[in-house]
Amino acid sequence: MQTPNVHKSRSFPWHILVFLAPAVIVYTVFMIIPLIDSLRLSLYAITPDHQEVFNGLNNYVVLLTDPRWSAAFQNAFWNNVKFFIVHMVVQNSIGLLLASLLVAGGRARSVYRTLIFAPTVLSVVIIGFIWNLILSPLWGVGEGILKAVGLGALFAPWLGLASSALTTLSLISVWQFIGIPMLLFYVALLGIPEELMEAARVDGAGGWTAFWRIKFPLILPTVGIVAILTFVGNFNAFDLIYTVKGAQAGPQFATDIMGTFFYRTFFGSQLQLGNPAMGATVAGMMLFIILAGVAVYLFFWQRRIATYDL
Amino acid sequence: MNKFFAITLLVAALALAACAAPPAQPTSAPPTAAPAAQPTSAPAAQPTTAPAAEPVTLTIESWRNDDIKIWQDQIIPAFEKSHPGIKVQFQPSAPTEYNAALNTKLEGGTAGDLITCRPFDNSLTLYQKGYLAKLNDLKGMSDFSDVAKSAWITDDGKDAFCVPMASVIHGFIYNQEAFDKLGLKVPTTEAEFFQVLDAIKKDGTYTPLVMGTADQWEAATMGFQNIGPNYWKGEEGRNALIKGTAKFTDAPYVDTWAELAKWKDYLPAGFEAIKYPDAQSYFALGKGAIYPAGSWDITTFNDQAKFKFSAFKPPVPNAGDQCYISDHTDIALGMNSKSKNPEAAKAFLEWVATPEFAEIYSNALPGFFTLQNAKVDLKDPVAKEFVSWRDQCKSTIRNSYQILSRGDPNLENELWRLSAGVINGTITPEEAGKEAQAGLDKWYKPQ
Numbered sequence: 001m002q003t004p005n006v007h008k009s010r011s012f013p014w015h016i017l018v019f020l021a022p023a024v025i026v027y028t029v030f031m032i033i034p035l036i037d038s039l040r041l042s043l044y045a046i047t048p049d050h051q052e053v054f055n056g057l058n059n060y061v062v063l064l065t066d067p068r069w070s071a072a073f074q075n076a077f078w079n080n081v082k083f084f085i086v087h088m089v090v091q092n093s094i095g096l097l098l099a100s101l102l103v104a105g106g107r108a109r110s111v112y113r114t115l116i117f118a119p120t121v122l123s124v125v126i127i128g129f130i131w132n133l134i135l136s137p138l139w140g141v142g143e144g145i146l147k148a149v150g151l152g153a154l155f156a157p158w159l160g161l162a163s164s165a166l167t168t169l170s171l172i173s174v175w176q177f178i179g180i181p182m183l184l185f186y187v188a189l190l191g192i193p194e195e196l197m198e199a200a201r202v203d204g205a206g207g208w209t210a211f212w213r214i215k216f217p218l219i220l221p222t223v224g225i226v227a228i229l230t231f232v233g234n235f236n237a238f239d240l241i242y243t244v245k246g247a248q249a250g251p252q253f254a255t256d257i258m259g260t261f262f263y264r265t266f267f268g269s270q271l272q273l274g275n276p277a278m279g280a281t282v283a284g285m286m287l288f289i290i291l292a293g294v295a296v297y298l299f300f301w302q303r304r305i306a307t308y309d310l
Numbered sequence: 311m312n313k314f315f316a317i318t319l320l321v322a323a324l325a326l327a328a329c330a331a332p333p334a335q336p337t338s339a340p341p342t343a344a345p346a347a348q349p350t351s352a353p354a355a356q357p358t359t360a361p362a363a364e365p366v367t368l369t370i371e372s373w374r375n376d377d378i379k380i381w382q383d384q385i386i387p388a389f390e391k392s393h394p395g396i397k398v399q400f401q402p403s404a405p406t407e408y409n410a411a412l413n414t415k416l417e418g419g420t421a422g423d424l425i426t427c428r429p430f431d432n433s434l435t436l437y438q439k440g441y442l443a444k445l446n447d448l449k450g451m452s453d454f455s456d457v458a459k460s461a462w463i464t465d466d467g468k469d470a471f472c473v474p475m476a477s478v479i480h481g482f483i484y485n486q487e488a489f490d491k492l493g494l495k496v497p498t499t500e501a502e503f504f505q506v507l508d509a510i511k512k513d514g515t516y517t518p519l520v521m522g523t524a525d526q527w528e529a530a531t532m533g534f535q536n537i538g539p540n541y542w543k544g545e546e547g548r549n550a551l552i553k554g555t556a557k558f559t560d561a562p563y564v565d566t567w568a569e570l571a572k573w574k575d576y577l578p579a580g581f582e583a584i585k586y587p588d589a590q591s592y593f594a595l596g597k598g599a600i601y602p603a604g605s606w607d608i609t610t611f612n613d614q615a616k617f618k619f620s621a622f623k624p625p626v627p628n629a630g631d632q633c634y635i636s637d638h639t640d641i642a643l644g645m646n647s648k649s650k651n652p653e654a655a656k657a658f659l660e661w662v663a664t665p666e667f668a669e670i671y672s673n674a675l676p677g678f679f680t681l682q683n684a685k686v687d688l689k690d691p692v693a694k695e696f697v698s699w700r701d702q703c704k705s706t707i708r709n710s711y712q713i714l715s716r717g718d719p720n721l722e723n724e725l726w727r728l729s730a731g732v733i734n735g736t737i738t739p740e741e742a743g744k745e746a747q748a749g750l751d752k753w754y755k756p757q
Contacts, residue, residue, distance in 0.1 A: 050439060068719060068752060137580020138588050160524050160582025162736060246406060248723060250526045251582065252731055267410040270527070271711065272720035273435055274413065 035287070041280035052277075059281040069278075073285070075253055076261035079166055083257055084234040086170035087177075092226055094174075095181030100211065102182070103189040113186070117179030124176070128243030131172045135159050159244065162254040169255055173240050177233070181226045188222040189215060220305050228297045235290050238263060258286050366654045367397040369422030371415070373408030374641070376609070380674045388670055389661055396654045416441045416646070423649040424658060427472035427642040429461035430711045436644075437464070437471040443647040444469050448656065450663025458681035461639040461711070472642035473662050476671065476678035479696045480536040480636040483603040483611065485596060486618040488516045492599075496622045500569065503625040507576045510599045518576035520598030522584025529729035530722070532602040533573070535708045537624045538566040539634035544706035552713055554756020558746040565627075567732045567739035574735055582734055590614075605677035605696045612676065612690070621692055623699045637705035639681065717753030724749050 045055035063069045098116060102109050119127065135142045135158055143155040158168040192215055200210045238259025241249055247269040249256035264272070266279025370381070381400035389398060401422055403411050409432060415421035416436065425442060427433040436442045445451060446469060451459075454474050462472035484496070492513055497503040510518040523529045542548070542562040550556035557563075578584060578592065593601040594614035601607070603621065611619055626633050643662050645655045661667055668680035669687070676690035679697050688694045710722040724746055731737035737745075 132585070135583065136588060137583055138578065138592055157580035157583030160522075160580065160584070160734075162734075246525060248526055248726060250727065250730060251523070251734060252727060252736065267413070269406075269723065270409070270720075270726075271431065271715040271722035272718070273431065273716075274410070275718070 038280045038283050039287070041277055042284040044277050046275070046277045055277070059277055060284070063278065063281050063285065072253070072256070072261060073282070076256045076258050077289075079255065080235055080237075080257040082166055083170050083173075083237065084231060086167060087174060087230050087234055088227065090171065091174040091178050092181045092223075092230060095178050095226070096185050098178070098182045099185035099189055100215075102186050113183075116182060119176045120179040122176070124239040125243050127172065127176050128240055131175075132159065132244055135168070160251065162251045165245070165251065165255045169241060169244060172244075173237070176240075180229070184222050184226055185219060188219040192218050217306075218308060221307055224297060224301045224305065227301075228294060231293045231297075232290055235286060235293070258282070258289070262286060365395050365397050366651045367399060368424060368649075368651060368654055368658055369399045369401050370424040370426065370643075371408075371412055371422040372400065372402040372426035373405040373428075374426065375402035375404060376606075377675060378402055384674045385667070385670055388666070389658065393654075393657055393661070396657065398658065412436075419648060421646055421648075423646050423651055423655045425472075425644045425646055427462055427644045429639050429642070429707075430713075431716055433462055433472055433642070433644065434464065437469070440647055442471045443645040443649075443652070445471055445473065445645065445659065448473065448663065449660045453663060453683050454681055455683060458639060461707070462642045462644070472644035473659050474639060474681040475641045475643055475662065476675075477637050477681055478640045478678060479605045479699065480532065480638070481603060481605070481621045481623045481696060481699070482536075483593075483601045483607060483619055483621045483692070485516065485593070485599050486620050487596070488599040488617075491515075497625050498622075499629050500625050500627050504572065507600070511576060516599040517578045517592070517597055518599055519573055520589050520593040520601045521573070521577055522581045522586065522589045523730040523733050524583050524585045526726040526730040528586050528589070528602075529570070529733050530725040531708070532604060533570050533733065534566060534725055534729040535636050535638075535710075536602055537569060538563070538709070539636055539706050540624055540626050540631065541566045542709070543632075544634035544704045548706055548709040548712075551709055552756070554754075557743075558750065559740075559743040563746070564739045564743045567729070567742045570729060571732050571735070571739055574733055577733070605679070605693065606675075608677035608690065608692050608696070609675055612692075619692065621695050623703060633699075633703035634706055635699050635703045636708060637679075637700060638707045638711075641678065714750065714754065717750075719749040719752065721746070721750055 041052075042059055043055060043057070044052040045058065047053055063073055098112075102113055106112075134140050137143065137155075137157045137160075143152065146152050146155050156164065158164040196214055196218075197210060200214050205213065235258055237257060241255050241257055241260050242263065245255045245260075247260060247264045247267075249260045249264075262279060262282040263269075265282050266274055266276055268274035372381075378400060386398045386400065390396065399422075409428065412421060412425065416425075416439075421441075425436070427436075427442070433442065437444075451470060451473065456467075458474045458477075459470055462474065463470045488494075488510070489496070492509060492515075494506050494509060495502075497506045507518040510516050521528055521532060539547070542550075542556070547556055547562055551558075574581075578589075578598070584592075589601070590607065590610055591614070592598060594611055596615070596617050623633060623635055643659060645652070645659060649655045663682075665682060665684045665686070668682045668684065672678065672680045672686050672693075673689055676688065676693035677696065679693070680686050688697060708722075710725050715722045728737060728742040728746055732739055732742050
C-alpha cells in the first residue's frame with residue numbers, strides 16, 4: 001500500500017494555533033480586553049445622567065493637579081512606596097538570610113522550609129483576621145507575650161495609630177509572603193556548583209567573603225527578579241489593607257495605598273457613590289507606575305548585570 | 311534566554327496590573343447563587359386552595375446579615391402563610407460590601423427581586439438608573455408620613471421607590487448592674503454625664519465608655535450624630551447646613567467635636583485599634599458601663615449580655631434644654647424593576663406596608679422602629695425606652711445623609727475620618743470644623 005505523502009507541500013502549522021489557543025483566548029478575554037477597556041474608560045467622563053462622554057486626558061490632569069485628588073493620590077502613592085520599601089528591606093533581606101541558612105544544611109531544613117512558606121498559601125482574609133486578634137488591645141495575645149518577656153510597656157494599639165498602622169500592615173504582609181523570596185533565593189543558591197565554593201575556600205575565603213564575593217554576584221539575577229516581583233505585587237496590593245482597615249484605610253488615610261484608593265474611587269464606599277471614570281484613571285496610573293518599574297528593571301538592571309553560565 | 315525571561319516578566323506584570331482593571335469583578339461581590347427552586351409542600355399544606363401553579367421564589371437582597379435568623383424564622387413564614395404559592399429567600403451580604411456588591415449584581419442582571427434600600431442617594435441613583443421600580447400606586451404607601459418617605463423619594467417629592475421599613479435611634483446603652491453597684495443615676499445633662507464617667511473611672515471596676523475608633527464610622531455615627539442634634543437643634547441645624555446658613559465651623563458643630571474629644575480619657579486602652587464587633591463583645595461581657603449605641607445594638611446585647619441593661623438619651627448641654635434625638639430613616643424595601651416575578655414582589659411589598667409586618671418586624675428586631683403611622687405595641691423594654699424619646703424630644707436624621715453627601719469629598723466619609731481623628735486626639739475640634747466645611751465648599755452650592 002502506498003502512503004500518501006501529506007507533508008510534501010508544507011501545510012499551515014495548525015498545531016501551533018491549537019496549542020496557543022486556550023492560553024491566548026483566556027488571557028485575551030479576561031486580561032487584555034478588560035485592561036484596554038479600563039484604559040478607554042479612563043479617557044471618558046460620566047455625566048449626571050450616566051452617559052459616557054469623551055474627555056481626553058482630563059481625568060489624568062485632574063488626578064494629578066486638582067488639589068483634592070492629587071493630595072489623595074500622592075498620599076496613596078507615597079504610602080505605597082513605604083509599603084514597598086519595607087518589603088524590600090525586611091522581606092527580601094530576611095528571605096535571603098533564611099535561604100542561606102537553609103542551604104547551609106541542617107536536619108530540620110525541610111521542616112523549616114515548609115513552615116516558613118506556610119503563611120503564603122493561607123488566605124489573606126485569614127491572615128488579616130489572625131493578626132487583628134493577635135494585636136487586639138482587648139484580647140490579643142500580643143500584649144501578654146511582650147509582658148512575659150518584660151517589654152509590656154512597649155505595647156501600643158499599632159494597627160490603630162496613624163504613626164504605626166502602615167508599618168504594622170507592611171510587616172504582616174512581609175510575614176505572610178516571606179516564603180516566596182526565600183524559595184527563589186534558595187533555588188538560586190542551590191544552583192551554585194560546589195567546586196566554586198571549594199576553590200574559594202582553597203584561596204582562603206571565609207564564609208562571609210565567599211558569600212559576598214562568590215555567591216551574591218551569582219544570584220544577582222534572582223535579586224532582580226525578586227525585586228521586580230515585590231514591586232509589582234506591592235503596587236497591586238489591596239486585600240490585606242481592605243481586610244484589616246476597610247475601604248476607608250484609616251486612621252486619616254494613613255494606610256491608604258493605590259489599591260484601596262482605586263477601590264474607593266471606582267466602587268464608592270458607604271454614602272460615596274462610585275466614580276468609574278476616575279476609578280479607571282487611578283487604575284491607569286497604577287498600570288503606568290508598574291510599567292515604569294518594569295521598564296527600569298528591563299532596560300537598566302537586566303542590561304547592566306553580568307550573568308554567568310554555571 | 312534573557313530576552314525570553316524579560317518578555318515573560320513583562321507579560322506577568324501586565325497580567326498582575328490587569329487585576330486592577332475595573333471590569334474585573336471585585337472579589338467582594340460573590341456571584342448570586344441561583345435561588346434553589348424548592349418544590350416544597352406548600353400546595354399540599356393548603357389543600358383547599360386551588361392547586362397553585364409552580365411556586366414563585368422571591369429573593370431579597372440585604373445588608374442585614376445579622377437578621378438572617380429573624381427573616382427565616384419569623385417574617386418569611388408569616389408571609390408565606392398568608393400567600394401560598396410564593397416562596398421567599400433572604401440573601402444578605404456583609405454591610406460594608408453591600409453597596410458595591412448590589413451595584414455589580416444589578417448591572418449584571420443577577421440581583422434578587424426585592425432590594426433593601428439604603429436611605430437617600432444610594433437608592434435614588436439606583437432608581438434613576440432604572441434598577442428600582444416606581445411604587446407610587448402601591449397599596450399601603452399612604453400609611454407613611456412624608457418624613458418617613460423622605461429618604462426614598464425623588465428630590466421633587468413625586469416618585470417613591472421604596473417602602474419605608476424602619477428607623478434607628480441613637481442613645482447610650484448602660485449596664486444597669488454597674489450603675490446600681492456604684493450608686494449612679496442616669497445623667498441628663500452633659501455635666502452629669504462626665505460626673506458619672508469620672509465616678510466609674512475612679513472606681514475602676516468597669517471601663518467607663520466602650521467604643522473604638524478603628525472602623526471610623528462608630529466615631530461619626532455613635533459619637534458625632536448621637537450627641538450632635540442637641541447642639542445644632544436637630545432639623546433646624548440640618549436644614550440650615552443644606553441652605554448654607556450654617557457652617558461646620560459654627561459653634562454647634564465645633565462644640566460637638568469638643569465634647570467628643572473629651573471621651574478619649576474614658577475609652578478602653580488601645581481604643582484606636584478596637585473594632586466595632588470588639589467593642590460590642592467587650593460591653594456584652596460586662597466589662598464596660600456605658601456604650602454609645604444605635605438602637606440596633608439591642609438585639610446583639612439581648613443575645614449576648616448576661617446582665618440587665620437599659621438606655622438613656624443623649625444628655626443635653628444645659629439642664630432644661632429641649633432635647634433632640636437622631637431618629638434616622640435607615641432601611642426600606644424596593645423592587646428590582648427587572649424582576650421576573652413582579653406580581654409576587656408587589657404582593658410582598660404590599661404586605662411590608664401593613665401593620666401586621668410592622669408588628670412582627672419591630673418586635674422581632676427590637677431597635678428597628680417602624681415608620682408607619684399606626685402605633686405598634688413593643689414588648690422589649692429597652693426598645694420601648696428608645697422609642698419613648700420620640701414623645702419627649704424632637705427627631706432628626708443624620709445631617710450628612712440628605713443631599714450633602716453627593717459630591718466629592720463625600721461629607722459622610724469626611725465625618726467618619728474627622729470624628730475618629732478628634733477622638734484619637736490627632737485633630738482638634740476647630741480643625742475638624744474647618745476641614746469638613748472646606749470639603750463641602752469644594753462642590754456644594756447651597757440651595
